[in-house]
Amino acid sequence: DIPRSCTIDDDAGCKYTLGQRIGQGEQGGVYRFETTDCAGKAAVAVKAFDQRRTRKMEASVLHAVSALHPPPNHLLTLAPGFETANREGTCCGCHCVVTEYVHGETVMHHHGEGTLTPDFIRPLILQTLQGLAELEAAGYMDPDRHMRNAMVAGSGEEARVVLIDFGSAQKVQWADDQKSPALDNVNRVLADIGMMVMSAARAGNDFIESFQEFKEFQNRFRAQFHQFQSVKDVSIFAHAFYG
Secondary structure, X not given: OOOOOOEEEOOOOOEEEEEEEEEXXXXXXXXEEEOOOOOOOOOEEEEEEOOHHHHXXXXXXXXXXXXXXXXXXXEOOEOOOOHHHHHHOEEOOEEEEEEEOOOEXXXXXXXXXXXXXXXXXXXXXXXXHXXXXXXXXXXXXXXXXXXXXXXXXXXXXXXXXXXXXXXXXXXXXXXXXXXXXXXXXXXXXXXXXXXXXXXXXXXXXXXXXXXXXXXXXXXXXXXXXXXXXXXXXXXHHHXXXXX
16 A cells, blocks of 8 residues: 555646545555645656556556557546656556546446436447457457446536556457458447446347447448457547447
8 A cells, every 4th residue: 555645746846645446456556646746747647566567567558548549538547647656657666557547437337326327328338349459459348348447527518538547458460361350349348338338228228229329330240240350440430430
């Protein structure tokens, strides 16, 4: 655990203090840090790791993701202005990375609380696939990708899906005439979304139309799967289907 007295500095010399623990993963805790030293500076998240090796693995993914141009819209990225801290990789004696702070709850939390709305099913599918395509563009796939590792940041029309936790991500390479190994991510994620939509449809009529539309999308996806070479192809297909 990171001690309560822990502080971190950004590259401009602004001091950040520990606010609260905001999550716990298999590899360590996640903490919110904020500053009162410098006006206008956003809070950041610090993920602590039990082992240097696991920190190095996730940091390599975050560096690749954060270097994408244009910047990813649906992936967690390193916090800007913390290059020194992220290069050194330690915070108060713990192995760590400093990332953007995503204010929100996981998709699975919203599903469990019944706060997932029918209007958000389309954005959920499209933005999740876009995030997987962005991860693929960074040269990685995540064989353990589930919707429990997806956050909903913001609310209403501003709500945005952000994929987090890349501890299981693996580098991928494929030839032009081969399928991307990252396509395996799509089936697992769509199965998670399908489970949520089906469960919601059983609980109330509001989701029946969303469920029927999703089933049609899934059927067409399966019928055309042999045509897809990458997750990006699937994302383009999904945007065309949902308009």
